Amino acid sequence: MIIESYFELILLMGGVLSFLLAMYLIFYPSNFYPNKILGALVFSWSVTVFVFILHTTDFYQRYVHLYAVLDVFTLMFFPLMFLYLRNYLYRDIKKPMRQLYHFIPAVLYLLVLTPFFAKSSDAKLEMLQNGFPVWYLIAQSVFNIVIIIQGIFYSIFCLRTIHRFQYFRKKHLSAFQLSTLVWLRLFVFINIILWTFGTTGAILELAGIKLFFNLFNVFYAGLTLFTIVLGIFTTMRPELFSESEDIKNLIRTSKNKPRSISDQNNEDFEVLSQYIEKEKPYLKTDLKMQDLVESTGITYKRISEVFNKNFNKSFYEVMNEYRLEEAKHLIAQGFHQHHTLNYLAEKAGFNSKTTFNRIFKKYTDQTPSDYIKNLDDSII
Known part of the structure; x- marks a missing residue:
């Protein structure tokens, strides 16, 4: 495996930082559930960055059984973003297990490609060298379309959730809580912008159109930069990622005049x-x-x-x-x-x-x- 450019090296370092941030969010503070979801999202980002780098090397020639398996994390981007936002705003969601249906596309991806995953290493290596069968290419195209559709609908769901929460609770939110909503909205918008670059690159690739620069490079560079900024932001504003500042504490008690029931x-x-x-x-x-x-x-x-x-x-x-x-x-x-x-x-x-x-x-x-x-x- 050879890293062929400084760009790939920077992405690799960003992927490592993403992994470390994911572990931090998942395991500390351990009692803050939305952090675990955000950690899972950042982990998905880091895996996707690694996959992008590995596609340009001979890695899969040596570890052919990993080919296409890690792509499933791409189908988890927007569901995890939406679930992070929902659980951050609404801490008392009942029956949280129902949220698992958001991961049905990821499960279907693994099931549909099971015939490929079950093949021997020699058979997979032959496909890598000589081309994939039609059914595999169709399946990958379908799931690429699913990713595009996910981006559209989950972006709408996320922005609508923030808008409705702020609309009905604006009078009861503190300055800190309002700033938190600004952060959540910015978080969604950045994801939408990155998704736009990635989706445009995928569409142009399907259409056989080439630009003077690679949109996928922009997408993964942006994703890496966003993760680094998120890590810095987490360090500078830890209150946004801790249980002590709970946005669900909407009715605050005044020091001079307690609020009656x-x-x-x-x-x-x-x-x-x-x-x-x-x-x-x-x-x-x-x-x-x-x-x-x-x-x-x-x-x-x-x-x-x-x-x-x-x-x-x-x-x-x-x-x-x-x-x-x-x-x-x-x-x-x-x-x-x-x-x-x-x-x-x-x-x-x-x-x-x-x-x-x-x-x-x-x-x-x-x-x-x-x-x-x-x-x-x-x-x-």
Whole structure:
């Protein structure tokens, strides 16, 4: 294995620094879960940089069984970035194991290429020297497209998550917490810029177009530089990566005037009411309280307290009341004249016609059909 240029040497050194930073983030402080996710992301970056360098050497001629295996880490970039952001903002995410579905593309990559991985070293070496079969090339192209799609959707998800968190919690965030959101947004934007260089390079390569400079070199150099800056930033601003400064501590107690529980509930009630009125989450038929936790940044316990103390009703009672009003609104617009009542119930957010009929009867003393009939008769 021969490093052929100073550029590759610099990338290699950057990859080593990335690995060290990843170990730091994963193992210290050990009780801060978002750091472990960020560490996994940085580790993926370091592996990808190593793979880029190794492709220009005779490394795979000697260790042919490693060929293509490490490429799976590229499929983990954006899922890990999104999960880092989500877990940083929303520390009380319930059922964290559900987050594993973000890694389905990476698992599929390994499964689809299993026939290649299972081949003998001689067979793989022959492919490296004489060309890969068509099915392998197609599989790699498909996963390259998946990586491009991941970049688009996860970038949107990340920016939308930050925006919604700040929008609904801005009045309750300290200066430190607002600066943290600036860091998170910058973190996402830098990843998007790097992804743009890498994706453009991949598209040009597929199209057989060559530029006067290599976009992949820009991508990996940028990734290495970003990792080094991240390491320096971690050293200079350790509070952004420690449990002691928790962005979820949204309601801070004043030294001179402690905040009462009822004041806190009223502020949470205001945020929740605004969110429900503006976003209409009740139109989602399988809505759960955890969805409100993830959208507003208010903890599960506090949301439960708001519904019990401020609304004086349960979560499902409030949501069904909003759904009922939505159903009445649709009926007033004549929606029932062109669609079935089942579809109307679904559009209003009810998960079944039985629930729709029960809620309608409970609050209006009429079935939906009777309500519509009486409404039509009153118009006549």
